[in-house]
Amino acid sequence: MTTRLIYFAWVRERIGTSQEDVELPAGIETVADLLRWLQSRGEGYQHALQYPDVIRVAINQEHVDHREKISGAREIALFPPMTGG
Amino acid sequence: MPAVLVPTVRIQRQDFDVAAEIAALTQGHADIGAVVTFSGLCRDEQGALSALELEHYPGMAEAEIGRIAIEATERWPLQGLTVIHRHGKIAPGANIVLVVAASAHRHAAFEAANFLMDYLKSRAPFWKKEHRTDGSEGGWVDAKETDAEAARRWKQPSSE
Numbered sequence: 001m002t003t004r005l006i007y008f009a010w011v012r013e014r015i016g017t018s019q020e021d022v023e024l025p026a027g028i029e030t031v032a033d034l035l036r037w038l039q040s041r042g043e044g045y046q047h048a049l050q051y052p053d054v055i056r057v058a059i060n061q062e063h064v065d066h067r068e069k070i071s072g073a074r075e076i077a078l079f080p081p082m083t084g085g
Numbered sequence: 086m087p088a089v090l091v092p093t094v095r096i097q098r099q100d101f102d103v104a105a106e107i108a109a110l111t112q113g114h115a116d117i118g119a120v121v122t123f124s125g126l127c128r129d130e131q132g133a134l135s136a137l138e139l140e141h142y143p144g145m146a147e148a149e150i151g152r153i154a155i156e157a158t159e160r161w162p163l164q165g166l167t168v169i170h171r172h173g174k175i176a177p178g179a180n181i182v183l184v185v186a187a188s189a190h191r192h193a194a195f196e197a198a199n200f201l202m203d204y205l206k207s208r209a210p211f212w213k214k215e216h217r218t219d220g221s222e223g224g225w226v227d228a229k230e231t232d233a234e235a236a237r238r239w240k241q242p243s244s245e
Contacts, residue, residue, distance in 0.1 A: 008142060008210070009225055010225050058142070061145035062145075062148075062149075063149070077142060077145070077210075080225065080228070081227075082209060082210055082212060082228065083212050083213045083228050084139065084170060084182070084206065084210070084212070084213070085125055085170075085182055085202055085209065085232075
């Protein structure tokens with residue numbers, strides 16, 4: 001299944017794209033797995049995700065924590081802590 | 086049971102008119118005794134800032150603020166609630182965010198507006214980038230731990 005990954009703010013800038021569609025390899029079950037896998041995809045990803053604890057994640061446009069299962073996610077967004085308001 | 090209040094949530098590039106938003110919320114309601122408005126503006130940081138650029142997550146921004154607004158209507162007896170958040174490039178002195186909470190009495194309106202702003206700061210998917218007057222790279226605004234703490238104080242034992 002294809003999953004759309006969306007990036008915002010400095011995560012987007014460091015990865016170098018605002019979104020991409022990926023086929024997740026077998027064994028990527030949680031958000032934490034996804035972050036680890038993405039880091040192996042190149043320098044930009046490594047730079048963006050070098051401190052995975054600060055990365056906030058939304059699945060299908062709802063906040064989740066890093067233990068959340070990602071099976072069935074159409075859209076996963078990665079972004080820094082929010083600074084609106 | 087009173088009619089369920091549906092909050093007004095708007096994510097927009099254009100400016101808003103505070104007085105017009107208050108009027109829209111209170112028109113035809115004789116049961117409102119208190120209206121609290123909060124507006125957040127762009128600071129110039131002693132002249133160092135030429136603009137703030139607000140990036141947002143379209144779709145989720147509306148959804149998340151909608152969820153926070155509905156929680157506010159469940160926690161306080163509100164007669165009206167409007168939340169507007171702007172995105173794009175915003176000049177010093179210009180509006181960024183507006184919360185208007187209307188209730189029979191002031192306590193609920195104050196509390197709800199305060200709650201909305203604290204939650205918005207740490208849960209609404211917006212990110213501020215600074216543009217500096219000297220032309221140097223401004224960078225992304227860092228999230229403040231004080232904002233996260235402010236949001237946590239509203240946590241109820243029953244939630245999450």
